[in-house]
Amino acid sequence: MPDSSIVDAWIALVQSQKVAVARVEARLKAAGLPALTWYDALWELEKAGEAGLRPFELERALLFEQYNLSRLVDRLEKAGLVDRAPCPDDGRGQMLKISDAGRVLRARMWQTYSSAIDEAVGARLSNDEADRLATLLKKLT
Amino acid sequence: MPDSSIVDAWIALVQSQKVAVARVEARLKAAGLPALTWYDALWELEKAGEAGLRPFELERALLFEQYNLSRLVDRLEKAGLVDRAPCPDDGRGQMLKISDAGRVLRARMWQTYSSAIDEAVGARLSNDEADRLATLLKKLT
DNA sequence: AGATTGTAGATGCACTTGCATCTTTATTCC
């Protein structure tokens, strides 16, 4: 059985991220932009550059279920944000690359997203507190 | 634009709670138990005692959308865990009370849930660290 | 009292997620 400090931290973790994420998602929605998952996927792909990523790599980077990733990529491809190509090295697989439109959208999202992060986190913690928070949170991973 | 400490804390917040929640949910599922939302609702109702709660109170306690709460209560009622009664004071409303079966299930869930919290949080943070984490997280709310 | 506005809760419809399973290609083991 956990100590009450541990349970308190658990509850605070769940509640605080729910509140913070809700604030950020609301800002994106209000700006007519897609949700965070799209951003995360586009950003991973943009960081991967010309090499692109295999779906299973993206799946792990985003901590997504396989079937959810498969469908997310469907939607991103349909929206013209990501290009899917067969993978030369592995007949089962494919290579994903962000498109120009994807880069444009990602950059546009970042304007709203970053200011929402600033509002949800930056306005409530000093940089020093943010560092300490990140350090503690990373121990959970 | 947020400072990089702020963005780091944001990312850690989202990732860490995703990992921690996934661990806990997996434990509940493996034990054949319902998901966290059911627990949260049952616990709020159990704390409310004989007085019960109005759906809108539960909605606020759980940070749920109104329509999601309405359907969650449908499911809990169908499962015999919660009783719905018309509200004497307000003809529009209703009173929710946890049933005996609900109390039994909640207690049973807590055995698995608490040990999962211990594994996901307690095993990774000292009590002191957990206190500091909770304090920082609460500033976000 | 009667009309307006607000609040509690439900619900149809579209979309997303979870679960199980399937197909296809790689890898491993004999």
Place this chain on the structure above:
DNA sequence: GGAATAAAGATGCAAGTGCATCTACAATCT
């Protein structure tokens, strides 16, 4: 090489969620 096993990705179906809207009752304002 051939059989068994494993990994990559897709998909049908059920369940959950988001959005808009609806109904019913309450509160307010004149």
